Amino acid sequence: xxxxxxxxxxxNEAENLPxxxxxxxxxxxxxxxxxxxxxxxxxxSTDSTAEVATALGATVVPQPRRGYGNAYQxxxxxxxxxxxxxxxxxxxxxxxxxxxxxxxxxxxxxxxxTTNRLGVENRHAMKPSHTVANHALSALSRTLFRNGLRDxxxxxxxxxxxxxxxxxxxxxxxxxxxxxxxxxxxxxxRCLEVPIEYRVRGGEVKLNALPDGVANLRQLFQHKLRDxxxxxxxxxxxxxxxxxxxxAAADRAAQAAERAATAxxxxxARTRLVPELGPGMEEHNGHRTLPGMPTxxxxxxxxxxxx
Numbered sequence: 253x254x255x256x257x258x259x260x261x262x263x264n265e266a267e268n269l270p271x272x273x274x275x276x277x278x279x280x281x282x283x284x285x286x287x288x289x290x291x292x293x294x295x296x297s298t299d300s301t302a303e304v305a306t307a308l309g310a311t312v313v314p315q316p317r318r319g320y321g322n323a324y325q326x327x328x329x330x331x332x333x334x335x336x337x338x339x340x341x342x343x344x345x346x347x348x349x350x351x352x353x354x355x356x357x358x359x360x361x362x363x364x365x366t367t368n369r370l371g372v373e374n375r376h377a378m379k380p381s382h383t384v385a386n387h388a389l390s391a392l393s394r395t396l397f398r399n400g401l402r403d404x405x406x407x408x409x410x411x412x413x414x415x416x417x418x419x420x421x422x423x424x425x426x427x428x429x430x431x432x433x434x435x436x437x438x439x440x441x442r443c444l445e446v447p448i449e450y451r452v453r454g455g456e457v458k459l460n461a462l463p464d465g466v467a468n469l470r471q472l473f474q475h476k477l478r479d480x481x482x483x484x485x486x487x488x489x490x491x492x493x494x495x496x497x498x499x500a501a502a503d504r505a506a507q508a509a510e511r512a513a514t515a516x517x518x519x520x521a522r523t524r525l526v527p528e529l530g531p532g533m534e535e536h537n538g539h540r541t542l543p544g545m546p547t548x549x550x551x552x553x554x555x556x557x558x559x
């Protein structure tokens with residue numbers, strides 16, 4: 253079994269959480285070999301988001317500092333899975349597609365998978381102004397970071413834990429979404445973008461289009477300057493992805509060795525264990541019996557042979 257952490261940031265989403273949690277296909281994921289934990293990051297909600305999430309079986313991580321990026325930072329720090337998947341708590345992302353997406357990730361040997369919501373089949377789920385803004389930001393992101401991603405703002409990603417441990421993502425707000433993609437692709441990880449169904453949002457819209465758009469523009473150029481400076485240093489002679497893969501392999505080997513040592517110790521302890529004489533027990537030729545029970549004969553100790 254492999255472990256999957258589903259991290260969902262939530263700000264006043266008590267109304268939507270039952271639908272979101274119900275859409276997670278736990279049985280199908282288990283049949284595919286995944287253990288699942290669901291982490292809901294309560295981003296200083298003023299409604300019953302935390303209580304509803306707990307009642308639905310999620311682990312609630314409080315993050316009192318508001319912000320999309322702040323919420324994900326707290327959620328990723330709490331996640332224990334080998335693979336981390338994300339999506340919003342507003343019913344827009346298809347958590348029911350996770351088994352299919354994980355299968356693609358395995359088949360293509362992908363380390364970081366992101367999703368594209370901007371297909372024409374999803375045009376009914378997003379305001380025309382938001383669609384235009386998403387296309388514009390994505391085009392600028394492609395130009396600056398040369399990664400070919402069609403949707404730089406999508407909030408559904410699936411990635412291996414060592415990716416998060418290797419990249420430097422700083423945005424506290426909505427720009428976190430584009431920054432994590434650009435950081436993963438620039439670090440040299442095996443990345444893939446796949447189309448998904450995008451659904452109509454439930455409840456109150458929390459996106460502040462103009463302030464968030466300006467913040468995203470500013471972050472793109474700041475990240476590009478930081479990336480240029482980093483690539484000029486000798487430490488980048490070895491790609492971050494190669495270092496992360498080597499560290500992940502070493503961690504897996506150490507964990508396997510630790511599990512083997514623990515199993516060997518338990519086996520040795522069981523073989524050394526000799527039960528004491530209990531109340532009323534007697535010993536005959538090394539055998540412990542209760543009074544009145546027949547004493548084992550030598551012939552009884554001859555092992556049976558398979559026919």
